[in-house]
Amino acid sequence: MLEIRKLSKVYANGVQALKAIELTITPGEFVVLVGLSGSGKSTLLRSINRLIEPTSGEVLFYGRNVTQADPAELRAIRREIGMIFQQFNLIPRASVLTNVLCGNLGYQPASSSLYNSFPAEARQRALENLARVGLLDKAYLRADSLSGGQQQRAGIARAMMQRPRLMLADEPVASLDPATSHSVMEHLERVNRSEGLTVVCSLHYLGLARRYGTRVVALKQGEIVFDGAPAAIDDERFARIYGEGAFEVESR
Amino acid sequence: MSVPSILEAPPRPRAAYQTWRFWAAIALTIAALGYGWSVTEIDIVKLIQRLPNGWRVLSALLRPDWTIAGDVAHRMVQSLLQALMATVFAIPVAVPLSFLGARNLMRGSRVRMTVYFLVRGFFNIFRSFEVLVVAILFVAVVGIGPFAGVLGLFVHSVAVLGKLYSEQIENINTGPLEAVTATGAGRLQTVIYGVVPQIVNPFIAFTIYRWDVNVRMSIVVGFVGGGGIGLLLNQVMGVLDWNKVGTVAFVTVVVVWAMDYVSARIRERLM
Numbered sequence A: 001m002l003e004i005r006k007l008s009k010v011y012a013n014g015v016q017a018l019k020a021i022e023l024t025i026t027p028g029e030f031v032v033l034v035g036l037s038g039s040g041k042s043t044l045l046r047s048i049n050r051l052i053e054p055t056s057g058e059v060l061f062y063g064r065n066v067t068q069a070d071p072a073e074l075r076a077i078r079r080e081i082g083m084i085f086q087q088f089n090l091i092p093r094a095s096v097l098t099n100v101l102c103g104n105l106g107y108q109p110a111s112s113s114l115y116n117s118f119p120a121e122a123r124q125r126a127l128e129n130l131a132r133v134g135l136l137d138k139a140y141l142r143a144d145s146l147s148g149g150q151q152q153r154a155g156i157a158r159a160m161m162q163r164p165r166l167m168l169a170d171e172p173v174a175s176l177d178p179a180t181s182h183s184v185m186e187h188l189e190r191v192n193r194s195e196g197l198t199v200v201c202s203l204h205y206l207g208l209a210r211r212y213g214t215r216v217v218a219l220k221q222g223e224i225v226f227d228g229a230p231a232a233i234d235d236e237r238f239a240r241i242y243g244e245g246a247f248e249v250e251s252r
Numbered sequence B: 001m002s003v004p005s006i007l008e009a010p011p012r013p014r015a016a017y018q019t020w021r022f023w024a025a026i027a028l029t030i031a032a033l034g035y036g037w038s039v040t041e042i043d044i045v046k047l048i049q050r051l052p053n054g055w056r057v058l059s060a061l062l063r064p065d066w067t068i069a070g071d072v073a074h075r076m077v078q079s080l081l082q083a084l085m086a087t088v089f090a091i092p093v094a095v096p097l098s099f100l101g102a103r104n105l106m107r108g109s110r111v112r113m114t115v116y117f118l119v120r121g122f123f124n125i126f127r128s129f130e131v132l133v134v135a136i137l138f139v140a141v142v143g144i145g146p147f148a149g150v151l152g153l154f155v156h157s158v159a160v161l162g163k164l165y166s167e168q169i170e171n172i173n174t175g176p177l178e179a180v181t182a183t184g185a186g187r188l189q190t191v192i193y194g195v196v197p198q199i200v201n202p203f204i205a206f207t208i209y210r211w212d213v214n215v216r217m218s219i220v221v222g223f224v225g226g227g228g229i230g231l232l233l234n235q236v237m238g239v240l241d242w243n244k245v246g247t248v249a250f251v252t253v254v255v256v257w258a259m260d261y262v263s264a265r266i267r268e269r270l271m
Helices: A041-048 A071-078 A096-107 A120-132 A148-161 A178-195 A206-212 A235-242 B020-039 B044-049 B051-061 B066-100 B110-128 B131-142 B146-170 B174-182 B187-226 B228-238 B242-270
Strands: A002-010 A016-025 A030-034 A056-061 A081-085 A166-170 A198-202 A215-220 A223-228
Touching: A002 A041, A016 A041, A016 A056, A016 A223, A030 A041, A030 A178, A030 A206, A041 A056, A041 A166, A041 A198, A071 A096, A081 A148, A081 B174, A096 A120, A096 A148, A096 B174, A096 B187, A120 A148, A148 A178, A166 A178, A178 A198, A178 A206, A215 A235, A223 A235, B044 B051, B051 B242, B066 B110, B066 B146, B066 B187, B066 B228, B066 B242, B110 B146, B131 B146, B131 B187, B146 B187, B146 B228, B174 B187, B187 B228, B187 B242, B228 B242
Parallel strands: A030 A198, A030 A215, A081 A166, A166 A198
Antiparallel strands: A002 A016, A002 A056, A215 A223
């Protein structure tokens, strides 16, 4: 469902973040991207929904060419791809409910722009999505009054509002403590298993990757150096991904 | 690992006072001060000799002539309202312009960037024209009176608010903006949900601050014909009636101080 062909990205300062990446993802997978900081994980994720413009190559989402799409087509593609972020990226002063409702913007005509004017049906679904992540009682609170883990769950609710077919997660738990990290990852796992939502998630900790992923793709300096089952990462492969002298940190 | 000895440490950078540039700057400043002293005709002796004069004026200022109290009050209200009108009418002009003057929103096409530069240019020009100059121009156009004052303040406020607003837009956190874009929202929706919530409070705070400044400026503007209390001040100073000047000064100080305090408290709650 997601085909990445010869994807390359060179930034303005000359750094080549991605080098002709080839990757195919099938529906229902829980793909975990791992690699050192700067290895290209974030660039790869953001190239999928074109938050970053690739320098060359293509991304095909259910057969539609994301990299060549015109603005209207891009909107239509993006609304089927949900995304959650390391910094949560909620609108701080707005209520949690309004934040979740933003997930519906892709389905509303671009001209419907009065603040907080959402159809009743969307409001109902937003409340349901909040209930699913356990935040219903926080619906009318300001988003910045929530803890990190709660904000990330609100982010997940927002992404689920889009009725997505793909979920991208850019280091969703990097700012969270280990216990909260597991709680958030479990939500992702749940939507992956119960609804068959394909997830592509970048993580720092291999332990989390092994626990939640069905497939691990490791990047190093813009290239894929490993692509397979989590269990197959032995010490030798670990050193290849993270470099000599690196050792694994337990995230229990 | 052993601690490196002094010999192995990297070379210490030179302190400011060890460079010739520093001493050249000091010398230049002293020379400028010396030249300035003579050019600005500073004469301490003269100041001391003429102090009794000043005392006479000061004691008159401290004995205000309250017969004109009604007139002063009326003119003060006029100035306050001038400032309010100018600020409020500046808002619907400055806000849309500020979006056009925000680089992060206008990036991406040659046409948009041209508009950006034009808008920014407009802001810069009318910010640098002192309100005084603009007000005098309007006095020449519509005659002496509060209308000229309002016009002068209005034009200046649009430029200042526009620049402040657009700088605030350029300083927003891009995270929420990115997230809203990623949901498939269109451009306008992205601005409404990603940009506007982050700028509303700072915008209001700037506007209140501008009103506060405009009150003080309306006094100055009045002086050159823009009506309000400044015009009255000009008139009583013109006949050297220092008691009446005292009345005007007293009322002005009280009102400006009160406005300052209120506006600071409101802005505190907002930011």
